[in-house]
Every structure is written in structure tokens, then in C-alpha cells.
Amino acid sequence: MRFHGSPLFNKEIHVLCISYLIRTAWFCAGIVLLASIASQQAIAQSTKATIPIQPKNVLFIAVDDLRVELGCYGQRHVRSPNIDKLASQGALFERAYCQQTVCNPSRASLLTGKSPDQLQVWDLPTHFRIHSPDVVTLPQLFKSHGYHTQCVGKIFHNWRQDEWQGDPVSWSVPSKMHYNSHGNDTPQVEGSLPPNLASGVGGNECRDVPDEAYFDGRVAVSASRVLRECAARERPFFLAVGFWKPHTPFNAPNKYWDLYERSEIPLPRHLTPPRAAPELAMTSARYRGGKDSELLKEMHHGHLAAISYLDCQVGKLLTTLDELSLREETVIVFFSDHGLHLGEHGLTRKTTVFELDAHVPLIIAAPGQTAGTRVSGIAELLDLFPTLTELCGIPEPDGLAGNSLVSFLKNPDRAGKQFALTQTPRPNYPRGELPVHMGYSIRTHELRYTEWRIFQTDQVVSRELYDHFRDPRETENIAGLQSEAAKVDVMADHLEKMINSRR
Incomplete structure (x- = not known):
């Protein structure tokens, strides 16, 4: 595309274009420099935090x-x-x-x-x-x-x-x-x-x-x-x-x-x-x-x-x-x-x-x-x-x-943390097969609560509760006592959440 007009007018246009291009180049260079500095600061902060x-x-x-x-x-x-x-x-x-x-x-x-x-x-x-x-x-x-x-x-x-x-x-x-x-x-x-x-x-x-x-x-x-x-x-x-x-x-x-x-x-x-x-x-x-x-x-x-x-x-x-x-x-x-x-x-x-x-x-x-x-x-x-x-x-x-x-x-x-989770399967040595049952047990400072579940359905078939303040050797399972029903319900809820968080 050609520009039509007097030689003087064409010369002025040429000068204006060059000036515009120079200003644009300086502006872009400034943006790149600022971005580079910001990037290096981010890397330095990350490095400082992890190394x-x-x-x-x-x-x-x-x-x-x-x-x-x-x-x-x-x-x-x-x-x-x-x-x-x-x-x-x-x-x-x-x-x-x-x-x-x-x-x-x-x-x-x-x-x-x-x-x-x-x-x-x-x-x-x-x-x-x-x-x-x-x-x-x-x-x-x-x-x-x-x-x-x-x-x-x-x-x-x-x-x-x-x-x-x-x-x-x-x-x-x-x-x-x-x-x-x-x-x-x-x-x-x-x-x-x-x-x-x-x-x-x-x-x-x-x-x-x-x-x-x-x-x-x-x-x-x-x-x-x-x-x-x-x-x-x-x-x-x-x-x-x-x-x-x-x-x-x-x-x-x-x-x-x-x-x-x-x-x-x-x-x-x-x-x-x-x-x-x-x-x-x-x-x-x-x-x-x-x-x-x-x-x-x-x-x-x-x-x-x-x-x-x-x-x-x-x-x-x-x-x-x-x-x-x-x-x-x-x-x-x-x-x-x-x-x-x-x-x-x-x-x-x-x-x-x-x-x-x-x-x-x-x-x-x-x-x-x-x-x-x-x-x-x-x-x-x-x-x-x-x-x-x-x-x-x-x-x-x-x-x-x-x-x-x-x-x-x-x-x-x-x-x-409030609980530790330990488990063991039945049979206790499955030898490459899926367990039939899994025992999941949580320990608090005071209690140990265990559920035995059918492994593939999560159906609970047995429960255990031991009070370590009164019975540190775990000699009596008190999960079936009516007096402990409220504790069993609370512990069962905690156990369910903990099992799901570890799957």
C-alpha cells in the first residue's frame, strides 16, 4: 500500500512512526523487566520456604x-x-x-x-x-x-x-x-x-x-x-x-x-x-x-x-x-x-x-x-x-x-490428634486374596473402640470397647453394656469418619 501526498508530508509521517515504535519498544521492555523481577522474587520466596x-x-x-x-x-x-x-x-x-x-x-x-x-x-x-x-x-x-x-x-x-x-x-x-x-x-x-x-x-x-x-x-x-x-x-x-x-x-x-x-x-x-x-x-x-x-x-x-x-x-x-x-x-x-x-x-x-x-x-x-x-x-x-x-x-x-x-x-x-487408627484382616494372613472381615480400631487417650466389618459391604458384625482408665490390660469388652451405649455411638461416628478419610 502506497502513501500519496507531498514529500514533506511523507517525511513527517515517517518521523512520527519511528518515534511511536521507539516509545512502544521501551514500554514493552519495561513490562518484561518488571515481570522478570516479580518471577525471580516468587522463586526466591518459594526456595527460601522449602530448602x-x-x-x-x-x-x-x-x-x-x-x-x-x-x-x-x-x-x-x-x-x-x-x-x-x-x-x-x-x-x-x-x-x-x-x-x-x-x-x-x-x-x-x-x-x-x-x-x-x-x-x-x-x-x-x-x-x-x-x-x-x-x-x-x-x-x-x-x-x-x-x-x-x-x-x-x-x-x-x-x-x-x-x-x-x-x-x-x-x-x-x-x-x-x-x-x-x-x-x-x-x-x-x-x-x-x-x-x-x-x-x-x-x-x-x-x-x-x-x-x-x-x-x-x-x-x-x-x-x-x-x-x-x-x-x-x-x-x-x-x-x-x-x-x-x-x-x-x-x-x-x-x-x-x-x-x-x-x-x-x-x-x-x-x-x-x-x-x-x-x-x-x-x-x-x-x-x-x-x-x-x-x-x-x-x-x-x-x-x-x-x-x-x-x-x-x-x-x-x-x-x-x-x-x-x-x-x-x-x-x-x-x-x-x-x-x-x-x-x-x-x-x-x-x-x-x-x-x-x-x-x-x-x-x-x-x-x-x-x-x-x-x-x-x-x-x-x-x-x-x-x-x-x-x-x-x-x-x-x-x-x-x-x-x-x-x-x-x-x-x-x-x-x-484425637485418634489413632489400626486395622487387621481376617483371615489374618489373606495371602493375596481380599479379606473376608476387617477389624478397624481407634484409640483415644481413654478408650479403644473396634468394629469388625464384612470387608466388601462394610456391614458391622461385632464391636469392642475397652476403657483404659479402668482396664488398661483390655480384659473386658464393654461394648454390649447398656451403660456404654452412648460412648459406642460417639466412637462409631468417629471411626466411620476416620476410615473414610484413609480410603
Whole structure:
């Protein structure tokens, strides 16, 4: 298109166009500059909020089948000086609970931050990635944020998952001593094997062998070596150490049995099922001996020896951490995956929702926190995932079922959550099939309320209510009493809401 007119007029138009274009260019450049500054400020604010000045290491200590039976929890008959010392240096949670009372679902839950129902994991063979292939585990998240992550011992579940053998994607290097069976934990010694001074019933063994003859002694040696390797690296580490005891068989070396005089070991006196408890509450693993049987005495003696053996191995690991001067740079977590019955309620083993199976020890020691605190608020193992991300300044992923416990480390007397939810299926080992029934149980400071439901319809077929102020050993189910009907109604409403929030 041509412009018609005088040469002078065309020249003036040309000058005006150039001037307009220059002003427009400066205006646009200003807008871009302001947008760039705003964007950089937003990124800086986000970075400041999520990345710590100095990332903390994590020493993540998991133990197997340890119920709340330690010196630091008030059981003065237990020799556990190293775990007791750790509790005196950190925060001990008096009311911590697992999400399911058997190894695989409990560990899968706390390591993914998801409930057993969300993962669809209720048995030993089912790996959590079968139904949740893209879920990000706790160590996997730390690895993605520059941590060296490593596993020594039993962290994820073990020998029933041959096609998985743990979760390799969670770790920076291959795991060690992580995939085996408790039944294979037999003494490995040079020369002839010393005699067994125990009965041998249930795998009980008392032999004069070194700590390294069994899994946990070798786990402690390997983990201490790995800890030194981690300290030599220039990046923070997440070291998960899984001890196999005090899970059966009770076969600690003889010197740990010698710590206890059998005649002085306290034994349970209530060896029958709770009054009015439904059959679904029980399992087939029954104790049928008397109150003073030699079997009961040896079982508790061997269990205490296993705890003290475990405690010694934990002590070796913590000594190495101190020798490396890493205590002020490391968050230490110590917990058990669930508890255990040893004759109480007429039961042995686990997979109930009674207090002895659901209640677990939990200790967190973080740099800068007040030492020797005791937290009476309710906590769950699900809470470990968001707790560690907050302590280490790592962004918390969406969809976690737990809540951070960091506020308890700052103020142990604060009010926390009202309930902890624990569950267990029937049959108690579904072996890849859907459960027929599911027991869901919530714990408050005063009560434990349980519903047994048909799994696929949610129809309630049995209820239990235990008053822990009057009946801390859960010896009488009072759910059927008319005087407790109002409590049952309130607790049933709370349980329903909690179950739905975890699906």
C-alpha cells in the first residue's frame, strides 16, 4: 500500500512512526523487566520456604516386633541402656500406634505415607507397587532431593516378594542384608557350634556365640561401616538400618540371657481372652499353658534377651555416629513396626488390634530439640513421613495420610490428634486374596473402640470397647453394656469418619 501526498508530508509521517515504535519498544521492555523481577522474587520466596540452609542427615532405625517394653517406657526389668539413652537425648512418644499389626502392611504404610486400604496391602506377599506403581516412598523422595539413600537390614518387607526384593528405586545403591527369612537366622560360627542351653521349643536358642553369629550383629557391623562411608560424602544421607530382632526365634547369644534371672522376670497373669470379646478378635496363635509354666518363663526370658541383644547393636551404631561427630547434623528415628503377644489374652504373635499389638515405641532425636522430652499426645507411624520432610526442609508431597510431629518436638505438651487408627484382616494372613472381615480400631487417650466389618459391604458384625482408665490390660469388652451405649455411638461416628478419610 502506497502513501500519496507531498514529500514533506511523507517525511513527517515517517518521523512520527519511528518515534511511536521507539516509545512502544521501551514500554514493552519495561513490562518484561518488571515481570522478570516479580518471577525471580516468587522463586526466591518459594526456595527460601522449602530448602534448608544446611540439609540434615537421617538415621532411620527400624526394628521388628518390638512391643512397648523398654526401660525408657517404664519397664524397669528390661536392660535397654542404649535405647534409653537415645530417649533421654530426644523425644519419646508415649502413645504411638501402627496402622496394621503385621510387618508388610505396616512398613509399606509408613514408608509411603498411605494407609493399608489406600495401598490395598493387607498381607505379606503383596508388594505396595502392585496397586500403587508410581507412589514415591520416603527414601525415594529424599533421593530425588540430592540425598544419598541406602538400606542395611530389613526396611521394606522381605522374603515373600521375590520379584521385588525390597524397593530398589528407593535407594542410591543396592541394599544389604535386606532380603531373607527369620527362619534362616541361624548361628554362623567357625568351628563347632556351642550347645543350645535353651529348650529349642519355638526356635529358642541360648548359645555362647558372638553377636555377629546372627543377622543383627552383622547388620550393626555393616551399617557402621556404611555410616563412615556416608560421612565421607559431600552430600547429606538417609541411612535406613533395619534390625531383625526381637522377632522370633528368640536366639540371642548366651550373654544376653545371662542379663536376667528367670525367677525375677515378670509374667503376664491374664492368659485368657477378654470377657465378651468376639471370636474375630482372636487368632489361631494361642497360648494354652499355665501361669507358671516353664514354656512361658522361657518365652519371656528369650524375648528380653532378644531386646537386650538388639539394644547393644543399636548402641554400636549410635557410637559410630558420635565418633564421626555427626549427632548435631543428623535426625535419628527409632521405631518398631508393631507389637507382640506373649501369652497375654491367651495369644502369641500379633495380627490383632489389641493394645499390645497396636502400640509401638517411637523416639525422635533431632538437632536443636529439647532433650529428654516425653510426648503424651497420640501419634501414628504414618506421621513419620511428613515429620522427616519438615525437619529436613523437603517439600511434602500431596496425599499423605499422616501429620507432622515437629510441633510436638517444640512443645511436647500441646494437644495433638484425637485418634489413632489400626486395622487387621481376617483371615489374618489373606495371602493375596481380599479379606473376608476387617477389624478397624481407634484409640483415644481413654478408650479403644473396634468394629469388625464384612470387608466388601462394610456391614458391622461385632464391636469392642475397652476403657483404659479402668482396664488398661483390655480384659473386658464393654461394648454390649447398656451403660456404654452412648460412648459406642460417639466412637462409631468417629471411626466411620476416620476410615473414610484413609480410603
